[in-house]
Amino acid sequence: MNDQNTTTTPATPAATQLPPDSPVRARILEAARTVRNTTPLAQSVTNFVTVNFVANAQLAAGGTAAMSxxxxxxxxTAEICNASYINVGTLQPYFREAFPEIARGFKRLGHPWxxxxxxxxxxxxxxxxxxAFRDTPPTVVRGNASEIIxxxxxxxxxAPFDKAYDGAAAASNADSNADGTDGHAAHGAAEAxxxxxxxNRxxxxxxxxxxxxxxxxAVALARFIGGAVAVSGAVDLVTDGTTVYRLPGGSEYMTKITGAGCSLGGVVGTYLAVADPLTAALGASALYNQAGSAAGRKAHGPGSFQVEFLDAxxxxxxxxxxxxxxxxxxxR
Ligand SMILES: Nc1ncnc2c1ncn2[C@@H]1O[C@H](COP(=O)(O)OP(=O)(O)O)[C@@H](O)[C@H]1O
Ligand SMILES: Cc1ncsc1CCOP(=O)(O)O
Ligand SMILES: [Mg+2]
Known part of the structure; x- marks a missing residue:
């Protein structure tokens, strides 16, 4: 047997249930209660397809909405709210300058987004x-798997990231960003x-x-921004670059309505207005999974699912x- 072949791709680290008395759950509970008690505003600069659903979801989750x-x-508006949300779904010519200008402003203000x-x-x-956002990074990135990759x-x-979990690659990414939350300042952008x-588009x-x-x-991105990343899908993945959390639940109807992902981003913003990045990503994802499951049990199709989901x-x-x-x- 060739010794060189003994270094195979390590298995994904073992997962355990997050215990009921975990401090992470305590922080989620505190964040959810604070949202309900303080109706925080999270502003959105979001696409024109799902803008109404994002606002309604933020309101139903306990926050308030302002689109700008x-x-x-x-x-x-960033000066009167604690977090904002940027979604690049539908672009207009002026966005090419406007989005980087907004992100620079958020950085100047120390405004989470x-x-x-x-x-x-x-x-x-x-x-x-x-x-351009690489130089003025967000606090949380939320997207589907292809968008995150x-x-x-x-x-x-x-790169490439589109393989089974490779612990060695993850560790090497960690090393190249080992300068803490400011990793983005010291690491060169991808050469075209x-x-x-x-x-993976x-x-x-x-x-x-x-x-x-x-x-x-997701782990590399979280380390780079010094915040949290939420990858959505049948089982969501949330990470702060140190720990990986997986959250099942939701409903397949969420893939049959437009705006499930966009509105989740808006509600992460709602939670980010009252909590740290990891708690915000976990709390909003947990809410979406619980509400999505409940709504899925009552819905008769995508139309009734939207209504049931807002109620849930x-x-x-x-x-x-x-x-x-x-x-x-x-x-790892
Ligand atoms: N197959 C599925 N089963 C249950 N929930 C899902 C499924 N796919 C997506 N979701 C949920 O739908 C929401 C939006 O995720 P997703 O569809 O991946 O986002 P996007 O719309 O941006 O692609 C998340 O809360 C996610 O957990
Ligand atoms: C259909 C569409 N086209 C541009 S943005 C958008 C909405 C995408 O919503 P989501 O990512 O939540 O499914
Ligand atoms: Mg999406």
Whole structure:
């Protein structure tokens, strides 16, 4: 037997249930209660397809909404709210300058924000915008698997990511970003010469990858931004770059309505207005899974699901959110 072949890809680290008395659950409970008690505003600069659903979901989750599109308006609103949400789903020519200007303003203000890199990898304008965010990174990235893989590739955090979990690759990515939360300042962007950022681009706005294949990309992104990353799918994955959490639940109807992902990004913003990035990503994802499951049991199709889902977002209690099924494993 050839010794060189004994270094095979390590198995994904063992996952265990997050215990009921975990401090992580206590923080989710506290965040959910604070949202309900304080109705925090999270502003959105979001796509024109699902803007109404994002606002309604934020309201049903316990927060409030304000949609804004011009940089001066967005930055003025950022001064009266604790978190914002940027979603690049539908672009207009002025967004090419406006989005980077808004992100620079958020950095100047120290304003936390959530990025949904919808359709990452499609079109020069979207690529220019998403690439520019590397210098003014978000606090949380929320997207589907293909979007997360493509953004991490675009930012030069290691590639290819679309393979089974590779602990060695993850460790090497960690080393290259080992300078803490400011990793983005010290790491070169992907050179267009050797990395194909279109390899994992979504099919329009739909993922072509499963959640697990975005694990290394999510961990690398979380380390780079010094925040949290939420990858959505049948079982969601949330990471702060140190620990990987997986959250089952939701409903297949969520793939048959437009805006499940966009509105989740908005509700992560709602939670980010009152909590740290990891708690915000976990809390909003847990709420979506609990509410999605409940709504799925009552719905008769995508139309009634939307109505049931908004009602379920409203009815799900902080205790139910904090008790959602979550497994935990080391990011390695
Ligand atoms: N097959 C599925 N079963 C249950 N829930 C799902 C499924 N696919 C997506 N979801 C849920 O739908 C929401 C949006 O996720 P997703 O569809 O991946 O986002 P996007 O719309 O951005 O592609 C998340 O809360 C996720 O957990
Ligand atoms: C259909 C569509 N086209 C551009 S943005 C958008 C909405 C995508 O919503 P989601 O990612 O939540 O499914
Ligand atoms: Mg989406």
């Amino acid at each position: 599109y011009l940089p001066d308006d967005v930055l003025a 959530v990025l949904d890199p919808v359709a990452a990898g499609i079109g020069d304008t979207r690529t220019a915008i998403l690439t 493509t953004l991490a590739t675009m930012w030069g955090l290691g 010469t050797d990395v194909d950022i279109t390899a 979504p099919q329009g706005v739909e993922s072509v990858d499963d959640v697990d294949s975005a694990r290394d990309a 977002l409203w009815a799900t209690t902080p205790e139910q959110i904090a008790a959602a099924p979550i497994t935990v494993e080391s990011a």
